[in-house]
Amino acid sequence: MAAIPSHFRQWFDQQDWKILPHQKAMAERYRQGLSTLLTAPTGTGKTLAGFIGSLIDIDARRPKGLHTLYISPLKALNYDIERNVVALVKALNLPVTLESRTGDTSAYRRKRQRAKPPHILLTTPESLMLLLSYPDAAEMFGSIEAVIIDEIHQVAASKRGDLIALALAQLEAYRPGYRRIGLSATVAEPDLFSMWLGPTGAPVPHLDSPGGKPPKVHILKTMEAIPYGGFMAKYAVPEIMAEIVKAKTTIVFVNTRAQAELLFQLLWEANDEALAIAIYHASLTRELRAKTQAMMAEGKLRAVVATAAIELGIDWGNVDVVIQVGAPKGVSRLLQRIGRSNHQVDVPSKAFLVPANQFEVLECEAAISAIAARHLDGDEPLPGAQDVVIQFIMNAACSAPITPHGLHDIVARSWSYHHLKYEQFEELFQFVIDGGYALRAYDRWHRLVKRDGAWVPSTPQMIQRHRQNIGVIIEAGKLKVRKIHGRGGRYLGEIEEQFGQSLSPGDTFYFGGEVLAFERIQDMTLHARASTAKEPRIPTYSGGQMPLSTFLADGVRGLLQDEDALNGLPKLVRNWLMLQARFSQLPDRKSLLVESFPRGMLFATVLYTFEGRRANQTLGMLFSRRMERLGLHPLSFTVTDYGLAITSVKAVTGESIYELLRADILSDELEEWLSESPMLKRSFRRVATIAGLVEQNHNSARKTLKQVTFSTDLIYDVLRKYDPGHVLLALTRADAERELLDLDRLTDMILNFQSHIEFRALPRPSPMSLPVILDVRTERLPGGGLEALLAQGDVETQAERMMAEVEHGLMA
Template sequence: MLEQADANALLLIAPTGGGKTLAGFMPSLAELADGMHEGLHTLYVSPLKALATDIRRNLTAPVTEMGLPIRIEDRSGDTTYTQKRRQRADPPHILLTTPESLALMLSYEDAPRIFAGLKRVIVDEIHALAESKRGDQLMLGLSRLQALVPELRRVGLSATVEDPSAIARFLARHPDPCQILYADPGPAPDIAMLETGIAPPWAGGGGRYAIPAVLDQVKRHKTTLIFHNTRAQAELFFHDLWLQNDEALPIGIHHGSLSREQRAKTEEAMVNGSLRAIVCTGSLDLGIDWGDVDLVIQVGAPKNVKRLVQRIGRANHRYNAPSKALLVPANRFEVVECVAALEAVKERDLDGDPRGPGPRDVLCQHILIRAASGPFRAEELYAEVKTVGGYADLSRGAFDRCLDFVATGGYALRAYDQWQRLIERDGLWSLRDPRGTQRIRQNVGTIMDTDLVKVRLKNRRGGTPLGEVEEGFAATLTPGDTFLIGGEIVRYENLREMVVEVTRRPEKPPKIATFMGTKFATSTQLSRRILQMFGQEDWPELPDATRDWLHLQRNKSRLPETDRILVESFPFLGREYTCVYGFAGRNAMQTLGLLMTAQMETAGLHPLGFVSTDYATLIWGLDRLEDPAPLFDGDDLRTAFETWLGANAVMKRTFKQSAVIAGLIDRQTRGQRRSGKQATFSSDILYDTLRRHDPGHLLLDITREEALKGLVDFGRIEELLTRTAGRIDHVVTDRPTPLAAPLFLEAGRVPVEGAGTERLLEDEAARLMEGAGLAITQEDARRWRVPF
């Protein structure tokens, strides 16, 4: 039985299937066995609603068999209003919930009564929460709980922790210590590349070429989880898999954009063992234990070793049995990444970036939640917040700026009543209008899946829910268009009250719904391993096709190195190309493309566009780059970045997200979710207003911090510049190099509107007019903008 010793916080690191969840609950079950405890005793928090449901099922069975007087319930966004009210009035002994539901419970004025008897908080899969703002929200919530119940004990559970001491600091009440327990890691996983007999394509991310081999593996195993990195890839793969499923094997699909009913149907089929395979995404990443899963297949490079280990652990979910997994690289370069990931898993070398300070937009939301539960003193709330590791260094001035923003909206907005939310009387802060509690509770959370609309089958009864698609995708549909959702081809009929109404049309070729989901970038650690592989003389561990490709690259150009930037220049089809290999991840390489093309425009090189992957950026234009060194001057890049960032759409998008989290913009009004267009319109106006009238506003500071580490990932560009220290290898060839060639097939090209486009327009217009026997001036060409 797991018992905490000297510290009030304990981190248990144990392999998947090692019984860590049961170990976390054993002290609670022992203390509750005599039936003497009244009210809530143990709070269990997980990142996924499905995981909480699974734990309730697995925990209830032995409790029922032993006849223990213990009531176990879960609470999430799927819990009915009636159940939630009953749980507040009469809490169960053990409550399983999510960070968002805990925040809502803490927003009620009776929170001190609800949590009065609480003894233990168990945070499962703590590594997953620590990587996002949901974790910061949870830890702020625990700081409030600890203030209500000072002797509260915290238990963190995880199988994949790259830096245990950092996670321990994240879990513990600062500056209290946290005890760390390590379980035997168990047998090494049985993991390999899937033998397909076919070389992967040069580009793309679907893995369709491997479907016959995947189906063969499904036939050989009881239950197979087939993981994908994005929801769109999962939908496409499931559709193609089903078309080639000649033996009609029962196969399901599971991801976060499907309706709750459809997810529940798939989960029930998994529990019953009636599915042979499930195509899925991160919705099944974590410690869910249902069905007899004996194989995991990862389609596409995992991008992150820790994520791969987590997914592998879904197979043979037993301590003494090695997990079995197969990797399917989606394209030729991903073969290299998959091999690097395999080696990292075998060496138990997990990746992860250091945690930065706690985000202030989450702190602003926490202040609002605290105000909803009743009046508070600023100094007491500040003391609570300082016990959270991420906010331990938060100055009183920074806290007061957040408090002022929550109370008034900040300098430029304090004249508007809608942002006058808090008032201070005799040292106590409270809501100016108590009716504001409903608005606060409707907008709790840090998950930003905001621009989604429901999809339902059209019929007289209101329609069966199928899931959600992005609002932007729905706006492109016209009646008759078809798309994929839940593996079905449906026909768009109309958009009514922000609901997409569809009918089934299996005979029609589909479009693909654009699910945002999470677009992973290759981790720094995995990128470093790939570069180290390039330093080898040969690669016997690689398939022949990939191995020959790398040898050809070395013969025609050279391979990228860890401490140098490789730049290639070559002509192709009347354009001049520059390929930069930075291995900084997709977001950073995209940002690098934007900055470099801006500098090339200034230098008169007439760039026309670029495309980026995790490892390289390919730029095309009208003039050859003779000397790349000036483009990598750190000061110039930073200046260009600051200039570009200020007015860029990335900033507006980031501002919108932080404004929603901080409570400046509502995601729901009077119980109705606002459309993405409505929220974007409001946020754009606010962003422009604040930039013009209050450039030092707190939310603008927050926006810049978030943009730097999020959508544009400038920190990894800084790391690239530091690592290479001006060392650049410039190779000039007469044709595309082997490593650059696949970039020509990549989607997501970004055009550059500038002098290069203008010159092409003028040249084409002149040729057109001359062919008709007419003369044309440059002004005519600019005015007419003749397409080319």
């Protein structure tokens, strides 16, 4: 019997498509009952390959109940897949029912889906966990034959991946031996992802399809010189607009929502031909995003300025070219974005990179070289976070009575938690029961009670509270944005509460491609009117910065030591690096370059770490604390992905640099800083929310960030004082180290380079230091540095002298 029946093959012929080898292989593997991790380039029918075995099986057997579960990280991707698979089902007249289940699904459809599940259900990690919390979960999922996880690289290395790992283990208890199918275009370590996808000790086989032509990627040539510093690439707007004019459809990617808003305005001002251009990011309403997506698919837009919200497998129609503005930060991420253009196997995708400054030219060149060599990067799955286990324990109890041993057996079946010992799990379980020693006196944290030898939720209200707060995405407080028209108006999306609270009546800001004037905030809604102001503010968004991948950072270091690669750089950048080599030296892979030079009456120290913004931020805090201890009086520091610059009253010397970078900085200064820093409270807020200690949602209302923060700060202080060994405090520290501090990466750097430091005392700023010290994102430091500066004279005069010295360094 052929793996792909004749009427399926006829459909492929009618579309003038070839059945690709990996699609045939996936159909055959499904028929044999095998699980598979499929890696295949974008545009090679990867998603169809994942579904084809299920469609053939349903067509042949006509089963009842839920047959296939599809999980993706984006609701928009679910809707796109639903549209495409439904079109195939209708074209072949297959007896297949298919529906999506997300947070946007109506209550009526949700109830019907549980009573009469479709053959194929498309969902997100959070919606799946909600379904698993109901008493009928075992019945609903007991007939499942396959689970498809799309864009597996995007979720496996996150807490959402931990949710999926636990859900897969729970499904194994309901339906042992179901097929597990993972899909991705960009997995750097397939063996690791194969282990993550399979049950403990049973990695799924990996099928790799290298098909498809490599993309054509170039740095966009511009008339204006690439600046030393900056992050918006304003200099390239004319050339970006020219590419949009030449192409039928273009996606212009940026790395943050703030960049999307600003670049859209810059392009709109340069849009002399009044071409249809839109903006797309996650803070816009679903209706606006759906409208943009539909217009793009129908060919009604010439360009869309977008963030990562569309970089995954959504079909955006016939996109001719992708333009990445700003450095890509990762090779795999860049390939995902490039893959949005030319969804054809035999046609290479076309993309331009637009570096925002001269350092980013190096990153773009390193990414282009990696793509040519078919090298990938990306985050790898880590041992699962334990606050997610706490949420899962409560989730399982909402579905059926549980025991610690029985549930630990299920949790330990996942690769993410096979390391979790029963003693650790028992401590997490006890927290769900009563909140622990310091909290058990309060009824609100008594979530489980024992009945007939098993544990169940203490009240129906506990079940309701849990279901309203399932998930691991802890967002900053949001305000809905309503644009007022006369007495009416319409919603445009959401803006972060902190930014909204900073506005006064009459203040203007960019949002959704428009300029708005703030009027008032009422009932968690920001009301604003259209404005023609010329200098509006740009909304700020927390967590918007993407970290530079370790692989790409190493590629930049390698490029600086490759004479042939340097000769291929733009002349301006090549000259910049030649000046750096003559004036100081170029960084290399074997040592840490540190420069010190005067800035007016002050001094600057620049460390070229190439470790990403988060690790550099942490190093800046620790390094400046040790500088203060040594009497060097640090004033402020600036970080980029490539380096750290600290301004101080006294100079760092060749002797003091080794003291400043001793390995014990990771213990002494770290412990002191964390004990005083609000960072652990911020991390505790996330952990406590995921663990159900506090709720973001209560009945129909959503708590403000201020309300949640007040509650968690109070609990944090109580636990530290009365129960310092509480399990959530330990989880908070682990969460901070992994999510906020990038401590593993920083530790590796210090241990590798502490005895290999190249120190340069210079008379003025070096060419390579300029993009770091000119970065606008500077953090002022408390302490004796400012007091020492005040003792020297007028602060404004000192600042003027500093800038004059920087400008002198630029011209020299």
